[in-house]
Amino acid sequence: MISSLLTQVPAPPVPPGTPAEGFKAPGVEDFNLPPIFEGVPVLEWVDKVSIQFIVAALIVWGFFALATKDPKVVPGRLQFLAEKFQGIVRDQIARDNIGPDFRKYVPYLVALFAFILVNNVFGILPFVQFPSFSHPGMAYALAAITWLIYNYVGIKKQGFGGYVQLMTWPPGVPGWVRVILTPIEFLSNFILRPVTLSLRLFGNMLAGHLLLLVFIFGGEYMLTVADDLVLNVLSPFAFLFAIVMTFFEAFIQVVQAYIFTVLTASYIGASLADEH
Template identity: 50%
Template sequence: MIAGVSTEFIPPGPEDFNLPPIWASIPWLTKPVLVATLSVIIIVWFFWGASRKSAIVPSKLQFAGELGYNFVRNSIARDAIGSQEHMKYVPYLCGLFFFILLNNVAASVPLIQFPTFSHIGWAYAAAVMSWLIFNTVGIRKHGFGGYLKLQTMPAGVPAWLMPLMIPIEFISNILVRPVSLSLRLFANMFAGHILILVFVLGGEYMLFETGNIALGGVGVITFLVAIPIAGLELFVQCIQAYIFVVLTAQYIGSAIADEH
C-alpha cells in the first residue's frame, strides 16, 4: 500500500472484458454483438451507397468505395493469389477486411471503446471461416488426396525425409493456421485495450483517489502518455485487419497453387 493512498488500486484484467448484456431481458445482446451488427450495417450501407449511382466522375462516396475496394483487390487479393483467379475471392476478402477493421477501430470510438475481437470467440469464428474457405477451394481444385499431398509433401524434399516432413507440414498447414490467425488478432486487440485501461485507470486513480499531490502529478503524466499509446493502438487495429486478410489470401493462393 502506498502512503497516503485512500483505497487500493485494482488493475484491469480479463474480467473487465466480460461485459454484461445491454438489456437484462436480452442476455445475448452484449456490446460486441451490437458493435459487430452495426459494423455490418455500415459496410452494407457504405458499399451500396458507393455503387448505387456510379459515374465516370465519381462522387466522394463512390471514390471512397472504389478506393477501399481497389486496395483489397489489387494490394491483397491480386498480389497474394495471382492475377488469374483472384477476382472470385475479392468479395469475401473485402468484406472480411472491413468487418475486422471496423470492429477493431471501435475500440477507439468514444462511447463504444471496445474491440470486438478482444473476445477470443470472435477471432476463432473469423479464422475458422477463412480456414474452411481455403481448404474447400484447395480440395475442389486438386481433390482431397491431391490437396493433402500438396499441403504435406513439399516439392524437392528427399523421399527419406517425407516421414518427418508430412506430419510437420500437416500440423503447420492444416491445423495451426486457424489457431495462429485467431490468436494473433485476439492477442493484439486484448493487449492493446488492456494497456490503455492500465494507463487511464491508473492515472485516474493517482490523480483523484490517492489524495497525494506527488502521485497526482504522476497521474497527469500517465494520462498524457495514454494519448500516444491510443494512437499506436489505432495503428495496430488497422494493421491487424490487413495482416489477417493478407494471410487469408496467401492461404487461398497456396491452396489453389499447383506446386509449392
C-alpha cells in the same frame, strides 16, 4: 447468537491519515460484459459485443451500398473512397497472394477487411471504446470461415488426394526428410493456421485495450485517489501516454485487419498453387 451479535457490531472508524486502498490494475475480467437483456431467455445472448458486430456489418453494407448506388465515371467522394479501398484489397492483397484466379475472391476479402477494421476501430471510438475482437469468439468464427474456404477451393481444384499431398508432402526433398516434414506440414496447414490467425487478432485487440485501460485508470487513481502529491503532479503524464497509446492502437487496429486479410488471401493462394 454470539456470531449474530458480532456481525451487528459497527466497524471501527478509519484513523485519519490512513492511506487509500492501492491501485487495482484492470484485467481480463473487465472484458466480461453482462447481457443487456438479462433474464430474458431468448435475448440472453445480446450484449454490447454482439450489438457491435451487427452494427459493424450494417455499416460495411451501408457504406458500399451508398457508394455504388449511382456510380459515375467521375466518382464522388464516397464512390472514390470505396473504389480506392476495393483497389487496395484487389491489387495489393488478392492479386499478389492468390494469382490469376484472384478476382472471384475480391468481394469476400473486401468485406472481411472492412468488417474487421470497423470492429477494431470501435476500441477507440468515443462512447463505444471497446474492441469487438477482444472477445475471441468472432475471431475464431472468421478464422473458421477462412479455413473452410481455402480447404474447399484447394480440394475442388486439386482433388482430395492431390490437395492433401500438396499440403503435407513437400516436393523436392529426400524421402527421409519427408517423414519428418509431413506431420509438421499437416499440423501447420490444417490445424495451426486457423488457431494462430484468430489468436493474433484477439491477442492484439485485448492487449492494446488493456494497456489503454491501465494508463487511463492509473491516471485517474493518481489524480483523485492517491494521497501523494508527487502522484497527483505526475497524473497528467499518464493521461498523455493514454492519448499517445490511442494513436498507436489505431495504427495496430488497421495493421491487424490488413494482416488477417493478407493471410486469408495467402492461404487461398497456397491451396490453388500447383506446387506448395
